[in-house]
Every structure is written in structure tokens, then in C-alpha cells.
Amino acid sequence: MRLQALALLVSLLLIVHSVPTHINRNSAFIRGKRDWINNCGNSSFHNQSSEGSPAVSDCQQITTNIAGGRTWTVWALNRTSVHSTNTTTVKFPSIYYRKLASYGTCAFGAYSQDGGARVGTSDIIDLINDSINRFQWSGMVGAKGSMKCQSLNYSDVGVYWAIYHT
Template sequence: MKLSLFPYAAIVAISGLAQAAPSPQLLSVLQPEDRASVLENRTQAEGATFVLSKRGNMCGDSSFENRGSAGSPYASDCEVLARNIAPGGDWTVSRGAHRTLATFGTCAFGAEKGGPWYTYVGNEDIRDLIRDSINRFKRGDGKVGARGRMHCAGNGGGGEIIWGIFHT
């Protein structure tokens, strides 16, 4: 009697692959009590391939324009937003309309891209822009609003994005 081990080997191999697959639960970059929302985090939203990086610098130097007014978000909310995204991540900005990337309280950070394809904005880029905007433009009433342009990495060499800090 000839015993074939092939069916048994296939079962063992398949069960090993199932155990090695990533957990279906996605890790959040936010603390639950912070109640902030991140509308897309590319490193955690693309399925089974997780690319984790400690720092997310995807963009170069930026211009800054003061857009502060009585209707702007509170700088303190923007500071919390920056802390909430500190653990990592980057966001995809596609050609077309403006996209809100992250929010907390009254503060929102968004970007838009003209031209072809897409670019990435890293968590450290957003944190730097929020910090620098507050340092440059925080009003006497504690509010801040800003926008600017910067070149970010992406498809086809990346491209310029227009970013903004605005009221939710």
C-alpha cells in the first residue's frame, strides 16, 4: 500500500498561511477618548499589506498664508489634532476636489491637488504645518486659520498640493 502525503502537506501549509495572515482588525492611530476622526489613513486602509513607519515626512517646504478670522478653529483643537496623528500614517491626496484628511473639535486639516495622479501627505507634514501655522498666525482670541502650497511625494514624481487649516 502506497501512502501519499501530498493532501496532508497541503492542509498543513494552508492552515499555516491562515495563521500568518494579518488580523482583520485595523489599529487606530487615535486614542478612543480623543474622539478625533481621521478620514483616511493609507497605511491602515489598503487591506492586508500594512506598511508602518514611525515618521511620515512625504512633503517638502511649504508656503504659508494667514487665513485666520473669527470663524477659524481654535488653535487648542488643532494642537490636539496634531497629537492624535503623532503615532504615524500618511494620506493619499488625489487630483480633484478638496479633501478633509483629519479633524478634531473645531479644527480640520485638508488638502487638494491639481495635475495628474496623486500624492501622499505624512503625519509629520501635517503636524509641522499645524505647529508652524499656530506659531505664525495664532490670533488673540486663540483661533488660527492658514493655507499654503508644498510639493509632496507620489505617483509620477509627486506634485504640488494646496493645504489648509479650517473650521469643521
């Protein structure tokens, strides 16, 4: 009985000794998990490209700049949504959107329909790249849309987003 207890104690000590005491947050595995943060589902897309839109190259630079991984929180506005009217004729003022990222002439902003919502790095990168692929015109791109994103209590909430000129 004593031999079994001693063997168990030695085994436990070896296990505890082998557990890492420091996590390398810069390891390729950890960085890979952190770099690809996706908090939102599929999105609608509405073309807003015009001669007043931001440069495609500036919007592409945003995707490079934010590639390190992050989640932003956006909040609801205390006003009627600009998207509740005819989306083909309404100009969307950038003041309604929380600017999440910008570079040069290009900004990406969002606001939630109701309460706090999370928007991740890959959400923004995908929306910018998809908008460029769909709507670029004469080196310019502008777009807006809506999607469901994870709320602060892990349910889904509507989020409106836009790519607009700074």
C-alpha cells in the same frame, strides 16, 4: 575538502537559525521610523485667521491624535484651482479639500494639483504647528498653502492644504 564543506554547512545553518522569524512591529525602532512620515517639501503659508477660524487647542489636539504615523493619499480636483486667483480675497470652501484629520472645530485638508500625492504625519504636524506659531490670533488659527509632495509614482506633485473650521 569534506571538512571544509561540513564547516560551511554548519556555518550556514547557524546563520539561518539566528535570523529572526518574527518582526516586532511595536519595537521602539520600528515605531520611531513609522511615526515620522514626511512625504512633502517646504510649504508656502497664507494667514486665514479670523473670528471664524478653528480653536488653536483643537488643532493642537490633531497633532497629538495623528502622532502614530500614517500616510494619506490626496487626488486632483476636476476643476480650476481656487488658489489660481487672488489668494488675499478668495474664501476657500472646505469642499475642495479632502479632510485628512479633524478634531472639534479644526480640520486639516488637502488636494493635489495633478494626480495622486502622499501627505505624511510629520507633514501635517509641521504645517499645523508652523501655522499656529505664525498666525494664531485670539486663540484661533486658520491657514492655507502649497507644497510639493511625493506622487504615487515617486515624482513631485503640487499639493494645496488648509486648516479650516469644521
